[in-house]
Amino acid sequence: MSHDAATPEEQRALSKDEQDLADRARQPALGALSDKELSDLIPLLRDRRNRARDISDRQGREARGKADPAGINPAGGNEGTRSKADYLNAALDRAMAERDRRQSGSDDISSQSDLSRKAMEMKESAQDQNPMMEDGAPLHPTDPDADPGKKGMAATERNTAPSGALDHAGEGPARERSRTRR
Numbered sequence: 001m002s003h004d005a006a007t008p009e010e011q012r013a014l015s016k017d018e019q020d021l022a023d024r025a026r027q028p029a030l031g032a033l034s035d036k037e038l039s040d041l042i043p044l045l046r047d048r049r050n051r052a053r054d055i056s057d058r059q060g061r062e063a064r065g066k067a068d069p070a071g072i073n074p075a076g077g078n079e080g081t082r083s084k085a086d087y088l089n090a091a092l093d094r095a096m097a098e099r100d101r102r103q104s105g106s107d108d109i110s111s112q113s114d115l116s117r118k119a120m121e122m123k124e125s126a127q128d129q130n131p132m133m134e135d136g137a138p139l140h141p142t143d144p145d146a147d148p149g150k151k152g153m154a155a156t157e158r159n160t161a162p163s164g165a166l167d168h169a170g171e172g173p174a175r176e177r178s179r180t181r182r
Contacts, residue, residue, distance in 0.1 A: 013084045018048055025091035030098050038102070042095050049088035056081035 005026070006019060014022060021044055023029065033041065059075035060082075061067035069075070 010087045022091040025095040045092040052085035056085050
């Protein structure tokens with residue numbers, strides 16, 4: 001599983017230290033980390049992400065006039081700090097996914113061809129064990145316990161239209177009513 005290198009936008013948003021942490025959270029460097037190094041990387045990324053998120057929130061409040069400025073001038077916006085938090089969050093997600101993968105014991109990263117071969121084997125084995133098949137034919141058509149299905153309208157007591165249009169007087173009043181409605 002390979003992640004692309006940092007984009008120019010990411011390089012602009014992150015400091016040199018933060019960029020180093022984000023690069024360590026990309027494959028193949030991430031896969032080469034020991035378990036201890038990985039467990040040390042996650043809190044560092046989390047701290048940087050939380051700090052960037054907090055600064056972004058404060059800058060947003062300052063820009064809206066909801067908070068006093070932390071410096072001399074209020075912040076004009078928080079787009080840069082918000083993107084920094086997003087990039088650090090993505091790096092943290094990659095590192096945590098790698099940690100979860102290692103803890104689950106699924107070190108076997110299958111290729112697409114391996115997965116499709118396995119799916120084909122499962123499909124072929126399932127065709128032999130279908131519980132709905134009896135001696136190679138479906139159960140329903142010849143099954144004595146099968147429900148016969150819906151009965152025809154001729155077997156019902158009522159042979160008139162549900163609206164009652166064709167009552168004891170015949171079709172005449174129904175035609176008369178339909179002609180006058182326009």
